Amino acid sequence: MSGSNALRGLRAAVVGGSIGGCAATLALHRAGCRDTTVYERTTGALADRGVGVAVHTARYAELEAAGYLDASMPCVQLAERHWYVRDERAPLGRMLGSNAFPFRTYNWGPLWRELRARVPEGVHFRSGTPVLSVAESGAGAAVHTEDGSEPYDVVIGADGYRSVVRATVCPAVEPRYAGYLAWRGAYPESRLPDSESWPEHSCAYVVFSGGHVVIYRIPGADGDVRVNWVLYTSAPVGPGIRRDDPSSVPPRALDGSARTLLYELVKTRLPPFWATLITLTRAEELFVQPMYDFMATPGVRGGLALLGDAATVARPHTGAGAVKALQDASLLETALRGADGDLSGALGRYDAARSAAGSSMVGLGRQLGRALVEATPEWGALSSSELDAWWHRADAAGVFGGRQLKK
Secondary structure, three states: OOHHHOOOOOOEEEEOOOHHHHHHHHHHHHOOOOOEEEEEOOOOOHHHOOOEEEEEHHHHHHHHHHOOOOOOOOOEEOOEEEEEEOOOOOOOOEEEEEEEOOEEEEEHHHHHHHHHHHOOOOOEEEEOOOOOEEEEEOOEEEEEEOOEEEEEOEEEEOOOOOOHHHHHHOOOOOOEEEEEEEEEEEEEHHHOOOHHHOOOOEEEEEEEOOEEEEEEEEEOOOOOEEEEEEEEEOOOOOOOOOOOOOOOEOHHHOOHHHHHHHHHHHHHHOOHHHHHHHHOOOHHHEEEEEEEEEEOOOOEEOOEEEOHHHOEEOOHHHOOHHHHHHHHHHHHHHHHHOOOOOHHHHHHHHHHHHHHHHHHHHHHHHHHHHHHHHOOOOHHHOOHHHHHHHHHHHOOOOOOOOOOOOO
């Protein structure tokens, strides 16, 4: 078998129905699979996620050509990145420097909704069906749910960092806490006073000793524009936040004292404009994400294969989280199209390709974490040229925003 007939006649399952899961389903369909079931544990809440996703323009072009992104998906085009440090004389702070920042930003919920709409009608999308476990079974694999067990020829684990598929494929891998946290928030730009002070197509990196905040605009779910920010800090954030669990802490679970500590931090470390931007975020719009990373090697076992965050989690400093999942799907499609009857060989080629990209992203995330949080320079002493040199050292491999997609 070859081309679009590579998987015809085979049964496939995708565990996880978010961005990576929808992309994996498209990859299977384009490779020829006409019998696919998607297992998603939640029941319709995915589109409600409103955080930002950034895609480097060069990676967008590759993914558009591969058929995983397109111009109809709402986005905000960024052009520049401005670096600011606190200066009492300027509301936005003192600008340390600026550089090109060719990124398209998306809202996670609408982006997922667009990808979900592209899943072919013939796919069985089983929402509200948690997968309890998976296991190798004969020449394929079996998926176990509360309803029983189903056999498949191939099962793709796109079920995120808590992947039950990874527990079978690579059981020794566990997420490793990086030692610091990220606060996240997003809200309508209309809430922000004097928003014209912040250049429309600019991403702001506001830096301080022991951390920084990244701020950019994203499209809203209803055609509006939203402020999206991520603040990384090694400072303690108070009770109610576990650091032995990579799960994000949702707004409803946050202790009020933790929010108070956040607000105190930004008021003393950030310039007034950016501090106000953070504190305008309402309690129900805040959540905390402990920083973890890992890479599953191998990411394939028999008829089981890992994709996206189930396979690799890099710290979000890389600017390539969603890109990596979509690239994995594209690599999977390419490998399966060339299966020629050898599914095992195709999955092996896929794993080799996605492992190379994943390893570079994990390495970059750790390197940027050290540079931007764990061992920050004396920001106020850096000239514009020194800032540029510092960034080039931090991203020595030149893969910020994701590696070039190679098939």
